[in-house]
Amino acid sequence: MKHIQTVNEPTLQATKTSGGCGECQASCQSACKTSCTVGNQVCESKK
């Protein structure tokens, strides 16, 4: 496309009916401890 460059292949809609296994790390257990940051967590099943 000339005016738009999409930089990712989003999966959010696809996980409305999948996921939820809960095997991923609790976000607060990594580095923050004072804020909630979930968007940068890694899906354990896609590692």
Next chain:
Amino acid sequence: MNNEMSTKIHKFVQNGMYILLDVNSGAVHVIDKMIYDIMDIFNGKNDNEVINNLKSQYAENDLKEALDELHILMDKNQLFAPDIDVPPTFKAKGLVKSLCLMTAHDCNMRCKYCFGDTGEYGGERQLMNNKVGRAAVDYIIEHSGPRKHCEIDFFGGEPLINMPLVKDVTEYVRKREKETGKEFKLTLTTNGLALNDDNIKWLNDNNISLVLSTDGRRETHDNMRPDCGGQPTYDKVMKNFKKCVDSRNGENYYMRGTYTAENLDFTKDVEAMADAGFDILSMEPVVLKDSPYGLTEEMLPEIFAEYDRLTDFYLKRHREGKGFFFFHFNMDLSNGPCVAKRLAGCGAGHEYYAVAANGDLYPCHQFVGRNKYKLGNVFDDLDEGAEDITRYFRESHVMNKERCKTCWAKYFCSGGCHANADLFHDDIRKPYEVGCEIQKKRLECAIAVQAVLSMEKIGKKDYKPASVNC
């Protein structure tokens, strides 16, 4: 644009790029100025209105071409994607899979911003004993159901002053792993003062991930993180951290700092960490109420400008081949968490508990000592009525928080930190506003970083940054 559609997108300018985020799909589009302007009006079905409003600024054929591209995105569900409801994958009740062990309600430092009252957490200084530690391990195994991966963070106070407990719990975890098939990830958060050859070797041999606390520059660190006698600690801890990180081949750690009102130029602190030879970094805003070190609404413009500088610095180092990981910028826009995870958030109070030194359970480490949130203890499970609290935490996701429902950042931050909301509003469903604003700016920077790296990776040579001063 009508309100219904405006909550489905977020457009912003960062690092010379016009960026469009589709909230409900997570699609990130780098766009030109014309699309940026179109999105002030476009709602998916008003092409003529867009053209009539903008034809004095842009050629009509160009507008039609741009609108065609937007319709392609809509057809791919990457623009105005449908709203998301609570999915069936988000179970009504959480399974506890993570514990934060308050191994020591005591500390060998006296950090001025400590949310744990330098270790006391509103109570007495005490150490966790092995009986409590082992009961905590049993608790998580019993309450994590079929989940294979569990986590324990050795926290404090300072956990290294209670190494016998850390060692005993680790030994017990490894035994119970074999018996149950569970896999535990163990983390230890330390100020580094008590690191030595012996405990470094033990931590390495036992695969303990480390969170290393320091604040960056010597003057920042020594100002905020003195020892019990008020003496500076920078030289001691940095020497220990270097030895420790080198001994584990630069892996399996995070170096984590806190910025306060006294170092709003915190990019220099991140730079100091990087220049000291560390490359897995985080820098967090302090959260304090009624404190001279606390962050206020008036400081936000300065903080936002600093995140712009941090973004520039991050990209500069990356391009120089001296890149580093920054916790909040490490975002996989294509393979991020599922919807259920984004609702569960940090899991505090329903998937994640803190265990106080005496075995009492709290929703997370920051709630320890806030008596109305005591949930029970590791020996007797939850108190009567505590299930109502855990249910409330479980249901306090972004779809049940008024301010979050229409916020573009909701699927990244998951509604923010419950403890911070409680601290400022006495209500975990009312997010802490300054934290929200910082979070949103940081997310814009993170998305821009990922967009830049993605464009550079695919060799988008004709990509021309917009000439805007952001």
